[in-house]
Amino acid sequence: MSTYLGIDWGGTYIKAGVIDSKGKILAKKVYSSSKLREKEFFISEIVSLLASFKKYKVKAIGIGAPGIINIEKGFIYYLPNILGWKKFPLKKSLEKKVKIPVSVDNDANVFALAEARLGAGKNLSRAIFLTLGTGLGSSVIFDQQILRRKTSALELGHFPISLKKNRCGCGNYGCIETFVGNSYLVKRYNKLVKKERSERSERSPERPTGERSRTIKGVEGVKDIYQRGLKGEKNAICIWKEFSFYLGRFLAGMVNIFNPQAIILGGGVSGAYKLFRPYLISVIKEQAMWPNLEGLKLRKAKLKNAGIIGAGLLAKESLVVRKD
Ligand SMILES: [Zn+2]
Structure with a gap:
């Protein structure tokens, strides 16, 4: 053997x-x-x-x-x-x-x-694979083979999606990676929470400190934003909607280019899949050309x-x- x-x-x-x-x-x-x-x-x-x-x-x-x-x-x-x-x-x-x-x-x-041979992409001839973590890793399987260039990966994560000056590790700005990476999501969530806190204290400055300390605190990781989203906390839901807006628009573009049978999501941020899935699907549906959507599946990676x-x-x- x-x-x-x-x-x-x-x-x-x-x-x-x-x-x-x-x-x-x-x-x-x-x-x-x-x-x-x-x-x-x-x-x-x-x-x-x-x-x-x-x-x-x-x-x-x-x-x-x-x-x-x-x-x-x-x-x-x-x-x-x-x-x-x-x-x-x-x-x-x-x-x-x-x-x-x-x-x-x-x-x-x-x-x-691994996912194409044994996991969520098994038996598919065309699929897009994303790893959602610190950055956005990407790979495309076409005719069951990894679509390669001289420099190995397709680097879809550095697709410019916005004019916003979010600095990216590649040296550029506005890349999709800078809107869906875990540290960005945490920073953005904590900013929303801070804004809400200051708005509340402006509205009722006389509120006793004990009561104010019960207001919502920031988070350290994406997992917490997921947990809070599951409980319906509005800032957390807002983060997953924004995340889906950027990722969905980007994916709609990729769907129009590659016409994949499936999009497979892995990496730490995909732990929140259950929560962002419906938002993401609706953005992709809204943005991609309809013939390319036929039979398209969105899946979470399978292998441990x-x-x-x-x-x-x-x-x-x-x-x-x-x-x-
Ligand atoms: Zn970049």
């Missing part, structure tokens, strides 16, 4: 797993360290990981990395959130040490590969370890490509 090592690398954490050729995880290790941002340390960790999985006789390694990558060469152009990884030949450097084939791809592509499984499948499928 052939096995593959899949590495989901988030900069400061590694989620690694050995998978079989059907994508089943046989063994798994998860750990975090800020030292994983350093090249030498990262490479030596992969070498020891492989050694610890020796009994599985791993055939190839796949890595999903958070950045812009040349997949043919396994060359990292840069990782926006990890300094020091500019123009680095990861595949070449690692293959020298491990002596088995290594493949590197963008993490959103790896996620899409899509990053590991997808990276393992990347290793496996890269071997098949090499044989041709």
Whole structure:
């Protein structure tokens, strides 16, 4: 039985797993360290990981990395959130040490590969995959293959959607990513809450402090905005409506371009799927051209370890490509 090592690398954490050729995880290790941002340390960790999985006789390694990558060469152009990884030949450097084939791809592509083969996108020939988290990762499956360019992912997250001066990590402003990322949502929610508090105190300045302290407080994470939205709290609902407005308009454009059978949403922010789904559907319906909406499905990602499984499948499928 052939096995593959899949590495989901988030900069400061590694989620690694050995998978079989059907994508089943046989063994798994998860750990975090800020030292994983350093090249030498990262490479030596992969070498020891492989050694610890020796009994599985791993055939190839796949890595999903958070950045812009040349997949043919396994060359990292840069990782926006990890300094020091500019123009680095990861595949070449690692293959020298491990002596088995290594493949590197963008993490959103790896996620899409897993969901397309085994999860919410199974048996679909055209689908859009988004990872909603700190940023907006994206990948498109067309004819069951990941649509690639030289720089690995399609980077739909940097599609300019607004003239508002929301600064983006890419150096530009107004990208869709800056309206749906988790830190933006938290900041925006806390701003709404602050506004409501000051309006209330202006209306009734004589209110006793005890009563005022019972007013609504800010949040630290998107999960809280979801929980409050479930209870019907108006600022939280407003956030999910705004989120759906931006994401829906963006997706309507993507639907008109790619005419997908499904849009599949993963990542931390998709935890609020139940709440924003109806708003998002109505914006997409309103904005997209109607023939493109026929049969279109909106789905939440299914797999628990899509990053590991997808990276393992990347290793496996890269071997098949090499044989041709
Ligand atoms: Zn951008």
